[in-house]
Amino acid sequence: MLSLLEVLGQGLVNLVRSLHPRRVREFGRRMPLYGPLALRAVKRRPLRHLLVGLCLAAGVVVYLTLSAASHGSAVDVAGRTEALRLPADVLAFGLGGEGARPPEDLAWAAPVGGFEVFDRWEALTSAGRRWVVGLAPDSRLWPAGPDGPSPGPGEALVPRRLAEAAGLEPGDLLQVGVETPLGFSGEAFVVAGLFEAHDDLLAESVLVGLEDSLVLRGRLGAGPTGPAGPRPDAVAVWVRSGSTLRQTLRRLESYFPEAALWWEGLPAQVSYRAVGRLLSPARVVKATVLMLAGLGVFNVMLLSLLQRKTQLGVLKALGAEDDEVFHLLFLEGGLVAAGGLVLGLVGGWAAVRALDVSSELPLMLTPSAAAGAVVLAVACFYMASWLPATLCRRATPVQLMAGRRLYLDPHSTCAQCGRCGGF
Amino acid sequence: MKAILEATALGRRFPVGEGVWALKRVDLAVPRGAFVVITGPSGCGKTTLLNLLGGLDRPTRGDVVLKGLAYSRLDESGLARLRRTEIGFVFQFFNLLSDLTAEENVALPMRLAGLPPAEITSRTAALLEATGMSHRARHTPHELSGGEQQRVAVARALANDPAIVLADEPTGNLDSKNSEDIMELFRRFNREKGQTFVVVSHDPGFAEHADMVVRMRDGEVQALEEREGTGAC
Incomplete structure (x- = not known):
């Protein structure tokens, strides 16, 4: 357990390091190379990436719809209890x-x-x-x-x-x-x-x-x-x-x-608690939906890595640095997530409009809900991409090219224990 | 002859069970411009040795020095930069990036090294011409035969004019005609450009023309045959 914590801690440190402006600038200079590479990787597996995008988009649509419904209901309740101020x-x-x-x-x-x-x-x-x-x-x-x-x-x-x-x-x-x-x-x-x-x-x-x-x-x-x-x-x-x-x-x-x-x-407290009770389950559902969407992205990202071990190993053998491969995988995931997010925002807006017309639900879509969806979708993609990208960054070219199992720590603790079976 | 690549007391142990020494102790000096062939039975440590010489893996003990630069003094980024500029690789299964065309595969190491686009274009064209692949430049690996893929891989290995090219069973997945073509390609670059090659191969055709043949057994060098007058400079 301690080893796992150490590995995760080290992973966090590496993640922060990889986001160092200097490293990001270096990667930015290589964008003409890695951008098209990432784009082609996405385009070569259209069905798989479409499913990931749709998974994320579905999460965003549900989030936005529930946000609109809960916010609308809260405003509705607040409006009805305005006369009951403190x-x-x-x-x-x-x-x-x-x-x-x-x-x-x-x-x-x-x-x-x-x-x-x-x-x-x-x-x-x-x-x-x-x-x-x-x-x-x-x-x-x-x-x-x-x-x-x-x-x-x-x-x-x-x-x-x-x-x-x-x-x-x-x-x-x-x-x-x-x-x-x-x-x-x-x-x-x-x-x-x-x-x-x-x-x-x-x-x-x-x-x-x-x-x-x-x-x-x-x-x-x-x-x-x-x-x-x-x-x-x-x-x-x-x-x-x-x-x-x-x-x-x-x-x-x-x-x-x-x-x-x-x-x-006091009446204010009563209405405040009532609104809270209304919003709490909605929050739980929203979080669950986005977590499921994140799991979908994670699984496909991991599958994408495991199926391309050799290719990524070759890239490393040819001289791509660990951070560059890490960022490349992030870029691939980012492209898919961005597509899913845009689709989700448009779909969410359309779903709210449709429900607004066809039901009596008090719906209200706010900029903060859209911003929340963006932030959560980005966080979701980030968490889902981190493990596959980290596994790839830490593996040696030989491990990748030979298609060996990947461990969070390929050298000492994880690989020698091996009880989890790795990836 | 001055050695361009030196391995000293090189050993590699894999943490399998109680640990297996795939490579026990190897000392090797590769002269500049030499054509070195490593041969031996399966499992004797040839590929492990090649991986260590190419900086693809870290030794458990010993060190490798390429052009005076010890691998042990380099971090992972330094090693990646070294592979990028000083080492070319040819693999048994070609290992071209399937998303890229032949010319993009050849250009990839140069783009990684940050060469100017104009230079990349001209050198890519020259390398494809030299390997007889100009007419297939826009094709992806899936559209190429095994021999053609390996030709592209050779062009890619030579892209950054590396100090040394390491080849692991380059003809192991080819028929005899294509094997002969690839061997001829290697010999030509060695003869005409003075390119240093270290090739792991069972193919006797490589050994016939080698400046040095390293015979391995059980993770050690069993015999080292050096031949005179074969062009090492």
């Missing part, structure tokens, strides 16, 4: 932990659309163990919005359901504090009002002014996140309109790797 268009991220550095992270978060800092800590209240959320006076998280009335110093807003459960009414006193070895320590807040909570973030929280929250938490040494002190430890990030949810989530996760996303059960 409440108050907020994605709340709690920073938490020792590594939280709000000022820097917030500066980076700004391109997302906007943010605000708030304080959040777990307290013991006369209505049970609850979150205390400290908001700035102009916070967009206040139930009445940034322009609505907010509680003054020593006042708190309580969710209606929580107030009903605890028997609280406006004007009542709500004790907020922590449990210490000497007993409860805290302050009393006047319930200034009740509000309807629309999401999990606020449903179990008592809302107070940011200053009150910071001072009280600092004095009590409370807070689930980080050391005590007058420091906000949470941030709310606003989604900029027009930015897609997936981009936004990826961006936020890169800004705040330790943060938690609070959006469980």
